Amino acid sequence: MKEPVAYLGPVGTFTHEAARALFPGHDQALTPYSSIPDVLTAVDRGECEYGVVPVENAIEGSVNLTLDWLIHQVEVPITAELIYPISQYLMIHPDQAGRPLNSFTRILSHPQALAQTQMYLRKHLPRAALSYVESTADAALRVQENPGEAWVAVGTRSAGELYGLKIVAREIQDVPNNFTRFIAVGKEISCEPGSSWKSSLLVSLPSDFPGALYRVLQSFARHGVNLSRIESRPTKKRLGTYHFFIDAETKLEHPSMKQAIQEVEAWQCRIRRFGSYPSYTFDKINVFQPVDNREAEAYNQR
Numbered sequence: 001m002k003e004p005v006a007y008l009g010p011v012g013t014f015t016h017e018a019a020r021a022l023f024p025g026h027d028q029a030l031t032p033y034s035s036i037p038d039v040l041t042a043v044d045r046g047e048c049e050y051g052v053v054p055v056e057n058a059i060e061g062s063v064n065l066t067l068d069w070l071i072h073q074v075e076v077p078i079t080a081e082l083i084y085p086i087s088q089y090l091m092i093h094p095d096q097a098g099r100p101l102n103s104f105t106r107i108l109s110h111p112q113a114l115a116q117t118q119m120y121l122r123k124h125l126p127r128a129a130l131s132y133v134e135s136t137a138d139a140a141l142r143v144q145e146n147p148g149e150a151w152v153a154v155g156t157r158s159a160g161e162l163y164g165l166k167i168v169a170r171e172i173q174d175v176p177n178n179f180t181r182f183i184a185v186g187k188e189i190s191c192e193p194g195s196s197w198k199s200s201l202l203v204s205l206p207s208d209f210p211g212a213l214y215r216v217l218q219s220f221a222r223h224g225v226n227l228s229r230i231e232s233r234p235t236k237k238r239l240g241t242y243h244f245f246i247d248a249e250t251k252l253e254h255p256s257m258k259q260a261i262q263e264v265e266a267w268q269c270r271i272r273r274f275g276s277y278p279s280y281t282f283d284k285i286n287v288f289q290p291v292d293n294r295e296a297e298a299y300n301q302r
């Protein structure tokens, strides 16, 4: 048995798909947890060697729950990232087939999935209430368990199939290029040759002096370190104070990165290193069989 990989479950989440792509051949070892904090805690406590969680979406931005747990609650290194395409499907219980879409009363999903499909949902299900659950597959499971309710779930095609739901619309995200960045945390994982590398850091300013953040950014710029992301998160100590979560396209052990960090630390900033890791994009988009959409389209046109 391979070492366990914790992921945001149950089976059929986007994170499950990302974990399968990051850990091919580990299907038996993939272990569902019911929330992002549970995944990160399992790795932090050593219950699982690896974990996979979402960290950023192209439409909705950061998954703050992931960032805040990485910053405040656990001490786990980031070991890989995967940029994975997201297609959202609208699913109902088969017992509800035939009911017009605009008469469904409740839409269940993960907050990110509901945000990514808000325009579609406002147009097609204007009277339905939104129900936020821990994951898209959790939503599908709840719809399966409540055949008598006029509920819909938004999530993966695989969840629709696993939980025996009827897919009534596909690709309902509001913009076409919907990608999510997932990270693996925990033990180092073997990487494919030729991968591009990234590093993640948390920079905390000593106090709010004029130009503090400018000094930090200037140090990276001066040493030719390209930053690909900077995200501020509240310190949770005082209103208006922040940690800066920074991704760079240079390894931590590279001399230019070391110099930049040294300079930032000389400004009395605290730096926490989350590690350097390979960055993958998922280009085998059709690895999961494409759904036959004719039925769904016909349904939508009624």
Ligand SMILES: O=C(O)C(=O)Cc1ccccc1
Pocket: 008, 012, 013, 014, 015, 016, 054, 057, 086, 110, 112, 113, 134, 135, 136, 137, 155, 180
């Ligand atoms: O709920 C899921 O399926 C997840 O893995 C979280 C998520 C939700 C929406 C887009 C990407 C990841």
